[in-house]
Amino acid sequence: MAWRMQYRAKIARTREFGMVYDSSTINSFEDDAVSRMYVEEICSLIPSDVGKRIIHDVYLCGKSEKKISADLQISQQGVNKWKRKTLNILLKKLSS
Numbered sequence: 750m751a752w753r754m755q756y757r758a759k760i761a762r763t764r765e766f767g768m769v770y771d772s773s774t775i776n777s778f779e780d781d782a783v784s785r786m787y788v789e790e791i792c793s794l795i796p797s798d799v800g801k802r803i804i805h806d807v808y809l810c811g812k813s814e815k816k817i818s819a820d821l822q823i824s825q826q827g828v829n830k831w832k833r834k835t836l837n838i839l840l841k842k843l844s845s
Contacts (some may be wrong), residue, residue, distance in 0.1 A: 794842045800835035803828055 788809070795801045799821070806812040806820075814832070818825040 794839060795835055800831055803831045804835050807832060
């Protein structure tokens with residue numbers, strides 16, 4: 750029973766908080782400004798408002814999919830699908 754809870758916690762941690770933006774690693778104001786501009790530029794490539802909000806909340810704010818699903822009043826599975834779909838769109842746009 751305990752191993753199942755540990756496994757679920759590990760999976761949730763790696764899926765939901767894999768790439769949280771951490772501004773504390775940036776040393777100067779200039780680096781911070783450039784970093785923020787780059788993140789905003791990448792976010793502008795996302796065509797849908799829902800996708801933008803989900804990516805922003807998951808990766809920049811560090812919110813869980815469950816919390817976002819409550820805010821948007823959709824299922825957690827729906828948030829996960831939006832996240833995967835949006836990341837695939839970004840992958841295609843950035844790799845071309």
